[in-house]
Amino acid sequence: MSTSLNHKSSVNANIITAVVQMKRISQSVSSEAARSARAVFPRRPAQALYTQRCFGTTSRLSADVAPITAAGPPPDAPVASVEHTDIRTARKKKQAELLKRGQDMRAIGKGTGGGSAKTKRFWKDVNVKKTDDGHQIFLDTRPLRTPTKQILSVAHTKPHLAHAIALEWDLLVSAQQALRHHLIPLTSLTSRALDIAEEDKKSSSASNPNGLRNTITETLMRYLDTDSLLCWAPTPPDDPPGYETHVSRTESLRSIQQRTSLPIIQYLTERVWPGVEIIPVLDEGSIMPNAQPQQTLDVIKGWIMGLPAYELAGLEHAVFAGKGLLVAARLLVEWSEELAHLRGEEPEKKFGIEEAANAATLEIEYQLGMWGVVEDTHDVDREDVRRQFGSVILLVSGEKAP
Numbered sequence: 001m002s003t004s005l006n007h008k009s010s011v012n013a014n015i016i017t018a019v020v021q022m023k024r025i026s027q028s029v030s031s032e033a034a035r036s037a038r039a040v041f042p043r044r045p046a047q048a049l050y051t052q053r054c055f056g057t058t059s060r061l062s063a064d065v066a067p068i069t070a071a072g073p074p075p076d077a078p079v080a081s082v083e084h085t086d087i088r089t090a091r092k093k094k095q096a097e098l099l100k101r102g103q104d105m106r107a108i109g110k111g112t113g114g115g116s117a118k119t120k121r122f123w124k125d126v127n128v129k130k131t132d133d134g135h136q137i138f139l140d141t142r143p144l145r146t147p148t149k150q151i152l153s154v155a156h157t158k159p160h161l162a163h164a165i166a167l168e169w170d171l172l173v174s175a176q177q178a179l180r181h182h183l184i185p186l187t188s189l190t191s192r193a194l195d196i197a198e199e200d201k202k203s204s205s206a207s208n209p210n211g212l213r214n215t216i217t218e219t220l221m222r223y224l225d226t227d228s229l230l231c232w233a234p235t236p237p238d239d240p241p242g243y244e245t246h247v248s249r250t251e252s253l254r255s256i257q258q259r260t261s262l263p264i265i266q267y268l269t270e271r272v273w274p275g276v277e278i279i280p281v282l283d284e285g286s287i288m289p290n291a292q293p294q295q296t297l298d299v300i301k302g303w304i305m306g307l308p309a310y311e312l313a314g315l316e317h318a319v320f321a322g323k324g325l326l327v328a329a330r331l332l333v334e335w336s337e338e339l340a341h342l343r344g345e346e347p348e349k350k351f352g353i354e355e356a357a358n359a360a361t362l363e364i365e366y367q368l369g370m371w372g373v374v375e376d377t378h379d380v381d382r383e384d385v386r387r388q389f390g391s392v393i394l395l396v397s398g399e400k401a402p
Contacts, residue, residue, distance in 0.1 A: 004218075057201060126170040128162045135162035146191040150198065154190060155310070157398035159338060164394055185391050189313055193395065199307035216312060217304045220319050224292060224300065227324040228363065229261035230281040253366050259360050264330050264351075271342050272333055273299050278326075308338050314396040321388035322360030331389060332354045337398035353389045361381060362386060 073183060123139035130136075134153035137144040144152045154162040168184045179189045199212050206212070216256070233253040265278050276296040281289045307315060311332060318328035333339050334351040358365065361382070 003382060042312070044109055062187050083295045120173065122176050123169075126166045128159075128166050130159075135159055137162060137166045137169065144169065144187075146194055148191075148195060148198075150194060152187070152190060152194065155398065157400040158310075159399070160189065160397075161186065183193055185388070186394060189317055189391060192316075193313035196312055200309065213305065213312065216316050217301060220304055220316060220325055221297065221301055223319050223323070223325045224297075225289065226281065227326050229257075229264060229324060229326045229359065230278070232257045232261075232280055232282065234285050249370065253363070255364060256366065261326075264326055264359065267331060267332075269325060271344065272329060273303060276300070311336050311338055311396055314392040317395075318356075318389060318392045321385055321392075322356065325362050327356050328392075333393065334397060335393045336396040337400040338396075340400075353386050353393065356389050357382070357385045 008158060116344065123142070123353050125140055127138045128135055129138055133151070134155050135158070136151060136153050146152050152163070152165070165184075165186050167188055169178075170182065172178060177183050193394055196212055196216075203211065209371075235254055236252045268277055273296075276299050277293055278296060279290055279292065283290065304312070304315065314336070315328055315332050318331055319325055330351055363382075364378075368378060
């Protein structure tokens with residue numbers, strides 16, 4: 001019994017001794033690893049929490065102020081010399097002239113045009129001669145031609161139109177200005193009418209659905225759906241906003257629109273398109289447009305298709321100028337020599353340029369009465385609309401007996 005106890009005590013002592021030795025070996029290895037790490041990665045010194053910086057306020061180069069050597073009032077402000085301005089303007093004009101001359105010379109060298117024929121007026125006199133084909137305009141001895149190389153011959157019953165075209169060309173100072181359509185509006189309009197007449201001679205509209213006459217008709221019919229004479233403003237409320245009670249607004253916009261458009265619509269539906277019904281595009285308080293009856297569309301389209309060449313060209317130009325078909329048709333019937341039978345008994349007051357312009361720009365004029373006119377913008381637009389309507393009257397009117 002005692003022998004077994006002694007044996008167990010000896011075994012336990014050996015185990016404890018082995019554990020102690022292993023612990024010492026582990027501590028020794030850890031110390032060696034720590035010393036090796038410190039050798040490879042040395043400890044950094046602690047960084048300061050703040051740094052000190054010095055600022056210098058003294059300039060490296062001191063200012064050298066020039067002393068005042070004279071006493072008295074300051075000198076006068078410099079004044080631009082008129083002679084110097086004239087010299088500079090003349091120099092710029094000369095440079096522009098030399099640049100233009102160089103461009104013309106390069107164009108001549110390449111064979112693409114240029115030269116005196118483009119920069120100078122190659123004719124001296126403009127004359128109107130009556131021929132078998134009509135009134136022709138001559139630049140010296142050369143007859144005026146359309147862009148399609150056709151001689152521009154105005155109808156015998158339109159001598160005023162021929163002389164107006166001659167005046168356009170007499171006012172040009174260079175041949176290059178003839179490329180600007182706004183300088184020769186009557187020439188452009190007459191050329192358009194002659195192109196329509198020439199195409200009508202070659203083929204009928206039914207055999208050529210993509211012809212010039214059909215294309216113009218389809219384009220003009222689109223303006224009926226958005227005609228300003230058929231788009232009326234809603235009735236103003238009982239308590240209108242402040243801008244609606246301005247002193248200049250003694251009558252509502254809807255009332256002015258109805259007072260202007262209803263006589264025109266009545267004239268067209270009684271004399272030009274009898275029996276048709278033209279309805280307003282917008283109902284009271286609605287934003288969805290109304291479509292015109294199919295019978296109305298067919299009658300108006302057929303009327304446009306049957307217009308003579310001069311009248312069709314004039315109607316197209318008037319529609320584009322006034323952005324509406326009804327005002328253009330009313331103006332055309334009032335002044336066309338071919339549609340004199342539709343007028344019947346003439347009233348004392350005609351539907352002229354002012355009436356057409358006022359009806360076409362009614363909404364604009366209503367706003368201008370409130371907010372005022374912008375110079376060089378609204379006043380220019382006013383005159384341009386009247387100029388274009390006047391050119392249509394010159395194109396379609398004539399001396400033909402009714």
